[in-house]
Amino acid sequence: MTSPLLDHSPASLPARSYRDAGWHEGELAAVWRQEWVAVGRRTDFPERTIRRRTIGGAEVIVVNDGKVLRAFHNVCRHRGSELCTADTPLGRLISCPYHAWAYAPDGRLMSTAFGTATPDFDRTEHGLLPVHLKIWNDVVFLSAAEEAPEFQTDVGTRTLANWPMESLRTGHRHEAIIQCNWKVFWENYSECLHCPGIHPGLSDMIPVYKLGVMAEAERSDGGAALPALKEGAMTWTEDGQPCGPPFPGLTEAERAEGHRFVTIWPSAYVVAHVDYVRLVRLEPLSPTETRLTAEWLFPEETLAQPGFDASAVARFATQVLNEDAAACEMNQRGLASPAFAAGRLMPQEYEIHAFHQWVLKRLARGGHAP
Numbered sequence: 165m166t167s168p169l170l171d172h173s174p175a176s177l178p179a180r181s182y183r184d185a186g187w188h189e190g191e192l193a194a195v196w197r198q199e200w201v202a203v204g205r206r207t208d209f210p211e212r213t214i215r216r217r218t219i220g221g222a223e224v225i226v227v228n229d230g231k232v233l234r235a236f237h238n239v240c241r242h243r244g245s246e247l248c249t250a251d252t253p254l255g256r257l258i259s260c261p262y263h264a265w266a267y268a269p270d271g272r273l274m275s276t277a278f279g280t281a282t283p284d285f286d287r288t289e290h291g292l293l294p295v296h297l298k299i300w301n302d303v304v305f306l307s308a309a310e311e312a313p314e315f316q317t318d319v320g321t322r323t324l325a326n327w328p329m330e331s332l333r334t335g336h337r338h339e340a341i342i343q344c345n346w347k348v349f350w351e352n353y354s355e356c357l358h359c360p361g362i363h364p365g366l367s368d369m370i371p372v373y374k375l376g377v378m379a380e381a382e383r384s385d386g387g388a389a390l391p392a393l394k395e396g397a398m399t400w401t402e403d404g405q406p407c408g409p410p411f412p413g414l415t416e417a418e419r420a421e422g423h424r425f426v427t428i429w430p431s432a433y434v435v436a437h438v439d440y441v442r443l444v445r446l447e448p449l450s451p452t453e454t455r456l457t458a459e460w461l462f463p464e465e466t467l468a469q470p471g472f473d474a475s476a477v478a479r480f481a482t483q484v485l486n487e488d489a490a491a492c493e494m495n496q497r498g499l500a501s502p503a504f505a506a507g508r509l510m511p512q513e514y515e516i517h518a519f520h521q522w523v524l525k526r527l528a529r530g531g532h533a534p
C-alpha cells in the first residue's frame with residue numbers, strides 16, 4: 165500500500181481567504197459558478213414545475229416540462245427583470261411578471277407581448293440563458309459555466325453502480341446553517357486528526373479513526389489491520405445494525421466496507437452504506453456562513469416497515485455532523501484573529517492540501533489569483 169501522506173508541511177490558505185468578501189466573490193465566480201453544483205434530487209423537481217435555486221450567487225430556475233429537466237438563469241432577456249419570483253407550477257409558457265415577455269419551457273422566446281418587435285429584433289436570439297444540467301445517481305447538478313466542465317468525483321463516476329440510487333426515497337432531512345466558510349467545512353471533512361477528540365462515538369464505530377487517520381493506507385504505527393467497523397457492526401446506526409434489508413446488488417467487499425464516501429467538490433458528498441445512503445449538500449451563503457442539507461435515502465420497503473423511524477436511523481450521523489459543525493464554527497472564530505496569517509498542514513492532511521490546490525487552480529484560471 166502506498167502511503168498518501170505528505171512528505172512536507174505545506175502552508176494552509178491565508179486566513180483572509182476564509183473571511184474576505186472579495187476573495188469569496190472570486191470563489192463564487194471561479195469555483196461555484198464553474199463547477200457542477202448539486203441542487204437536489206430529481207424528485208425535488210416534480211413534473212410541470214419551476215423551482216428556483218442559487219448557484220455561486222447566480223439565481224437560476226429548473227424547469228420540468230414533464231419530460232426533460234432544463235435550467236436557465238432566472239432573468240428576463242427584455243430588461244433583466246427577475247423572471248420567476250417564486251417556485252410555481254409550469255404553465256404553457258413562462259411569462260415575465262414585468263412586461264409579459266413569454267418563453268417556452270425549452271427557453272425559446274415566444275412573445276414580446278405589448279412590445280412590438282421591429283425588423284432588427286430577432287426573437288431567436290433572445291431565449292432564456294441556459295445553465296448546464298446533469299443528473300448523476302438521481303442527484304441534479306447545475307453548472308453556470310459557459311462550457312460545462314467534466315463531471316468528476318474523487319473515486320470515479322461509477323462507484324455507486326451497485327446501489328439502487330434512482331429508487332431510493334428521502335426519509336429524513338437535516339438542515340443547518342454553519343457559521344463557517346465553505347472551505348472550513350471541506351477541510352474538516354478531509355482529515356481525521358480531529359476524530360479521536362471531536363468524535364468519540366464515531367471513533368468507537370470506526371476503529372481506524374481512533375488513530376487519527378481516515379484509512380489503513382495512512383497508518384504509520386505498523387499495527388495489524390483493523391476492521392472497517394467495530395465488531396458486529398454493519399452500518400452507521402446507533403447499534404450498528406441495518407435499518408432494513410441490505411441492498412441486494414452489493415458485492416461482498418462493498419458489504420464489508422461499512423461506508424463508501426464519494427466526494428464531489430465543491431458542493432456535495434455521498435456516503436453509501438449497506439442499508440441506506442446519505443447525501444450531503446453545501447451552499448455558501450457568505451464568507452462566514454454555509455448551509456448544509458443532509459438527506460437520508462432509503463429503499464421503499466425499508467420506509468414501509470411497521471414502526472420504522474428514519475430519524476432514529478439518522479441520529480448517529482447527525483451527531484457526527486453536529487460535532488463537525490461545532491468544530492468548524494470554532495475554527496472560523498479563530499480565523500477571525502488578526503494575529504493569524506496562515507496555518508501549516510500536517511502529513512495526514514494531504515487531502516486538504518489537494519483541495520487547496522484545486523481551489524487555487526480555479527481562482528488562477530478565472531483571473532482571481534490572490
Ligand code: FES
Pocket residue numbers: 240241242243244245260261262263264265
Ligand atoms: S423585463 Fe421581462 S418583460 Fe420586461
Ligand SMILES: [Fe+2]
Pocket residue numbers: 352353358359362363488
Ligand atoms: Fe469530523
